[in-house]
Amino acid sequence: MAVYTKVIESDVAEFLNAYDLGTLQTLAPIWQGIENTNYFVITTLGRYVLTLYEKRVQTEDLPFFIGLMEHLAHKALPCPLPIKKRDGQVLGHLAGRHAALFSFLDGRALSRIAPQECGETGHALAAMHNAVADFKMQRPNILSIDGWEKLLSFSKARADEVSSGLGDLLQEELDYLRFRWPQDLPTGVIHADLFPDNVLFNENGLCGMIDFYFACNDILVYDLAVCLNAWCFENNSAFNITKARALVKGYEQIRPLSEGEKKALPILARGSAMRFLLTRLHDWLNQTPDTFVKLKDPLEYLTKLRFHQMVGDVSAYGFDA
């Protein structure tokens, strides 16, 4: 639903002159994706994805994102490989935007999720966490607990427009999380946004992880908490423990969790619910008439937060007691 920057064929053909990829045959907008503008590009030599970086993405972060994707591809993670221009560089300019070309991953995001696919997602996430162990670049998570404080300060006064009592609930939850947020768990580069629309499948199973533009350094198992929220609720409300069990089992087959990491999962799941509740609330309250992205419902994440608030121990997520 997001093509912010329109480009025409002649501009893309000229952009492609910096590469050795043959001549443009097809240019088609990709409507999925929210942060950046993406086009599907077919040339006489192959199929690619063209990304134009919109203003939400900081220019100084681009080398981190591109370096990360290169690093992961070299470790056999199924992620897009940034394509180098004739001059050896990845980043170019198109239509007033930073732009880059990526290898095309032939798969589809799932509209219906089965436990098997949660398991494969857990696998891939753990593989990513292992693969970044020797990745040297760093990027702080600006959407972690300090960021939530800031987001809440923008939205608190008007939060009750969305749901009665929401402002107070969020402030209490934030105070609770700040006091208990784990400080000594293993950290590394996390995807931080591994929703079903960022994982591609084909007939052989999981074949792609995409959209690394929230990737950052944070607690590794926080990434798993994001996935619990994104993959394991039915119709975005009822928690499906079978899917959760498959997700964490898949993860642990590749990267077993420590006792400390397991114990922290309920609080990290609450934090992850806060993160998406707060960003969605912010976008909801600040929509403008020209907003043409379909806004996501903040209250979906209020439901998820309430579930995690009730969790006693990690057996609720499918771990053996």
Next chain:
Amino acid sequence: MAVYTKVIESDVAEFLNAYDLGTLQTLAPIWQGIENTNYFVITTLGRYVLTLYEKRVQTEDLPFFIGLMEHLAHKALPCPLPIKKRDGQVLGHLAGRHAALFSFLDGRALSRIAPQECGETGHALAAMHNAVADFKMQRPNILSIDGWEKLLSFSKARADEVSSGLGDLLQEELDYLRFRWPQDLPTGVIHADLFPDNVLFNENGLCGMIDFYFACNDILVYDLAVCLNAWCFENNSAFNITKARALVKGYEQIRPLSEGEKKALPILARGSAMRFLLTRLHDWLNQTPDTFVKLKDPLEYLTKLRFHQMVGDVSAYGFDA
């Protein structure tokens, strides 16, 4: 037909411990290929090709081959990406061999070739020639004209065992080529062995170039001459000008040839025929009882050499006069 080095599952499972690719599920020998031993490897995280380097491949050349494949993959050429171990290195050891793991390209080599596929091969070859312009490593072509002299000295005395008069014919051809071999054409890294069994296709067309273990620095258009021999003869005897036209047209869509390059094509095609005739003759005369690769017929390339000896100008290869 070549699996020189046998490995067992437990050894490969241990080898995989240096990577973050999950656990071994399937190990299957790949019988195609002649120089090295290859296995198809499936783990819980994906599909890969394991290559064990046999003695024909010089250890000191491995960084060139691996660097080249990485370089080409980053320029969007559809070639296997060498996978890095946890320590960031590509090369490991297995069963007394240097060994490496590569991304798996899902396609098949053609058993029947149509002109369309010759065109796509020309495209890909030209794209490779463009993509290596900024590749810094070098490797001399030990199978160019000086190498032929050496090969012939080993085989000349017994060449007539294969075909009456072959020894003299080869010596005369070599003298002819040495005198006329072009000296001032554009050079770069060439594949040098882009036979149909080294190009993979799927339902979308060409999807893989493999086996870069003859790659070296030489005259770029010599690579096209190799393809004329490898792709454009029917049943390895009758030249198919329609396929040749498709091949050179495909090549020129990506990298137009200079007049000098075009004019040199007949002599380069003769040279390419000599190269494969001489190596096949050498292997034929030096087979041992334990040779278990099906030897290729040297005389196939005598027929091709004779065709190119009769070529008047490049219109014979499908260029407009």
